[in-house]
């Protein structure tokens with residue numbers, strides 16, 4: 001099958017390697033032709049250091065590579081997904097399957113990534129979300145990893161499962177694209193918050209408390225927006241939350257640590273030196289929770305720290321001294 005990965009960051013590159021390993025005819029497109037030429041020559045992407053790119057992987061800056069592609073993977077950072085959708089739209093047909101792997105919510109519109117793509121491509125083909133606990137650095141060296149291929153169209157979800165699955169990349173299908181995409185975007189906010197607790201010097205108990213209660217509020221919002229509860233306990237939900245909140249591979253977690261140590265959000269993002277998607281997602285999540293009337297104390301506190309200069313120590317005290325709650329439904333008591 002002819003596959004094109006659009007976006008040559010760490011994740012687009014790692015997924016190109018998986019597709020090459022599976023015997024597909026794969027092209028990696030970079031929005032920067034000079035970078036494409038450099039990667040072609042050196043057989044390495046500086047964003048995925050130490051990983052040798054397969055000889056048969058074509059790397060280009062020419063969008064013509066999309067012509068006739070059966071599978072197109074949109075792997076741009078979330079801020080560039082709309083622009084990417086616009087660029088690739090003329091090359092897609094009703095037979096193409098488009099895979100969205102970006103994790104975020106669009107600023108201003110608060111749309112999920114697949115919704116942004118569908119708007120730009122005019123619904124011409126099926127869009128599948130591929131998501132889960134998957135650091136590019138580990139997939140690039142073929143470490144056992146699992147993801148979810150989500151689309152209400154079962155054939156499209158299975159097509160993507162077949163294209164990517166192999167003995168180190170295990171793919172489950174799901175109809176719940178809403179839950180999968182929301183879980184992916186929201187976990188970045190929580191990874192940032194977990195980093196803050198680490199930066200403050202708190203340890204495992206605090207992290208586990210934060211992750212578990214964060215998942216409760218992510219699930220509340222996800223269900224309200226049409227997601228399925230079980231998704232949030234699955235790979236794209238709890239799985240991705242665990243991997244992002246516990247790893248120095250995560251730039252959201254690393255930015256959070258710096259904020260916990262006293263840096264401003266802007267200083268922290270500059271020091272991390274790459275897009276910290278959780279920063280932007282925090283604003284979208286806050287707007288969505290307000291709009292939907294869903295209580296999300298952890299995400300609200302993250303928003304207030306990131307956008308209104310609230311002190312992290314004050315936020316921890318506020319969260320710990322909230323009104324007493326029941327973990328399960330109050331109504332279930334005998």
Ligand SMILES: NC(=O)c1ccc[n+]([C@@H]2O[C@H](COP(=O)([O-])OP(=O)(O)OC[C@H]3O[C@@H](n4cnc5c(N)ncnc54)[C@H](O)[C@@H]3O)[C@@H](O)[C@H]2O)c1
Pocket residue numbers: 007008009010011012013031032047075076077078080083084101102103104134135136137274275277
């Ligand atoms: N890195 C991971 O492990 C991982 C895993 C799963 C999902 N994701 C998601 O994949 C997406 C891409 O992440 P990444 O880690 O590969 O990014 P990255 O930071 O490694 O690279 C970003 C890439 O985007 C390119 N870029 C910048 N502006 C662009 C534009 N206007 N149009 C197209 N490309 C542009 C840059 O040149 C760079 O190649 C993100 O939404 C991320 O959440 C990443």
